[in-house]
Amino acid sequence: MPATALKCRECKAEYPLEAHFVCSNCFGPLEVAYDFSALGADPAQTRRRIQAGPQNIWRYSDFLPLQGGSPGASTRGASRSGLPAGCTPLIRADRLAAELGLKEVWVKNDAANPTHSFKDRVVSVATHRARELGFDTLACASTGNLANAVAAQASAFGMRSYVFIPSDLEEQKILATGVYGTNVVAVKGNYDDVNRLCTELSGERAGWAFVNVNMRPYYAEGSKTLAYEISEQLGFTTPDRIVSPIASGSLFTKIAKGFEEWLELGIATGSLPKMNGAQAAGCSPVATAYANGHDVCRPVKPDTIAKSLAIGNPADGPYALELARRSGGGIDMVTDDEIREGIGLLASTTGVFTETAGGVTTAVLKKLAERGEIDPEERVVIVITGEGLKTLDAVRDTFTTHTIEPSFDAFEAEFAVAGSH
């Protein structure tokens, strides 16, 4: 495989490709390091290999830390089992763009994954690596979407699973997790409490692969596929700007890493997009640090309807800050009311119904447009990470249902009064 080692993001110490996530020297986070030289010098050939691949993230196996991912290997991931993630639609959103006075806006709808969030990407990669390393049990600390993805992927493989969630999670996400026959552990606390417990447990349960704790370096790489797909769907170019939500900061930074890898290898043309991060005002440690010009985040206690973004102590916060500044983007926050409006704006102009996190993203796009920060000529992609059916409370009472008797006259009376035609 193209991955060569786990490498400390801070002190650059290297470790074997096992279930490690933190540097024993300096406690920095570990990342996967690669040697892509086996791809060869001709990007056109690499593009053709990608295009001939399966219609899921395994078409990008050459860039992922899994066995069988190296060029020429017979499996090339086409035969990987489990739930196929990725290859979600990139939709041109002309009506949304017009509404905001922009010219070219695209919606990357990652709700179109097996369990309807981008988490299927990261869980796919972590699960395959966990199986290569011999684990028989999957686990995770989740704000909801990850719980769905881990439970489903474990079912598909017949693995045991434990998912740890904050006990105040939306019922939709709990039901859509428990149905798979996983062990649902509701922890009385917020996500950061759940995460601390899982970090402790991962030291005690040798046979458990916590996808976002001891498997985190592999897990995080899955998010790069979002950048690869956007690039491929735009004809192997890069967009001018990405607007993406920030929870831990992992997705946001890995999208940039995906673009940077392809730019460096010549697979994509263009340059790194301006990277705009989106947070909810009720949990905005990264946006607040950005506004204050800080390099690190001060942890907060989350209080927002965007529960899937409710991480008060974001692991990759500093890297997200650095990226937003370096790329010429930024990080903004929006209120719960703006989030609800964002959900409605996206749904009514594109037909895409997103969960609260996507409302955050759409509301930040609107804010950037209103502030005049986006050149109308720019090609902007907003990353919609999850599905509206999972956070239905956010849209309750936002519209009128006309209840009538089953007769033509009743219909006429209702709509004559309402004046809707």
Next chain:
Amino acid sequence: MPATALKCRECKAEYPLEAHFVCSNCFGPLEVAYDFSALGADPAQTRRRIQAGPQNIWRYSDFLPLQGGSPGASTRGASRSGLPAGCTPLIRADRLAAELGLKEVWVKNDAANPTHSFKDRVVSVATHRARELGFDTLACASTGNLANAVAAQASAFGMRSYVFIPSDLEEQKILATGVYGTNVVAVKGNYDDVNRLCTELSGERAGWAFVNVNMRPYYAEGSKTLAYEISEQLGFTTPDRIVSPIASGSLFTKIAKGFEEWLELGIATGSLPKMNGAQAAGCSPVATAYANGHDVCRPVKPDTIAKSLAIGNPADGPYALELARRSGGGIDMVTDDEIREGIGLLASTTGVFTETAGGVTTAVLKKLAERGEIDPEERVVIVITGEGLKTLDAVRDTFTTHTIEPSFDAFEAEFAVAGSH
């Protein structure tokens, strides 16, 4: 385009390709008639054209009643706008097969459409035809999924829409419709009452395209794409058996029509699959007629948790009966408890979370396997038509959530007592 006329299914009278759905001679239903001769005599060439098409149903434009669908036309559907439906995963379900003593079972997961049901296919076709015919408003009579699809598609195009639903519909489906800014009309009655009202309204509202009333011949053709996809995903062959739900009977019969077209044109090899229909015991007019050896269905008052199948007076019931018999399949019914078990069986063995309709389909597969009606060597495809997030009530209280304090000791205590590890 390849479509030549609307043709009465009973008396074969022909009509122009407009917004008609019933024969003025004999009151039979109208269907689209085609002339596929422009495709040429070489099926291999047609297959290559399909494979080079977009990753959505428009790759099958040559077989759909839309302009620009004829071979060689420059648009070929690749540039069609709206929400892209289709190209949903066909997942090999070895764990489900093993559980049922079968060898080869596949799950066609049509919950992976934009609004998470197969209705996006039919609405896509009906909407494009409606726009070609100059309509500015979409409407439908829906048991829920269709409402989602129509409201979303209308938003994507900026069209006005009215969706008519039974007032006792699941809240999930109402919220996931209203968010798009459509006119939600909740009719006090069941689907058959809603349908009657819409049929009356379609005569009064000249500018409205009721996708499943006056646009029904075009709408119904969208379901053929499910057969095309299954065939293409199996290497342009046909499976031995299909298990599909039956509501109006349209999906069930059009899947067969899709296979028959491709077999006749030589695009697919094999023969018509045995067609097994699945109904809920609480609304089983077609299964009951099948069991009693009748050629027509006696209307019933629906009472089942499978609301998306709750059509008591199925328009295509007689054709579904004829097909089940002719193909060597059958039509079965399952109880609400079996439906809930079916949802759990599919989720826990494949990672696919389906709504109640998919529970019906899975439970019927189980019943057929238990009765020994399926040869273990058969290749069976079950058609999962919708998403579990839309009918969450069906899985509430089907599993245990372990609520604990955020500590290692609390976890140990809970799971030592529960004995789950």
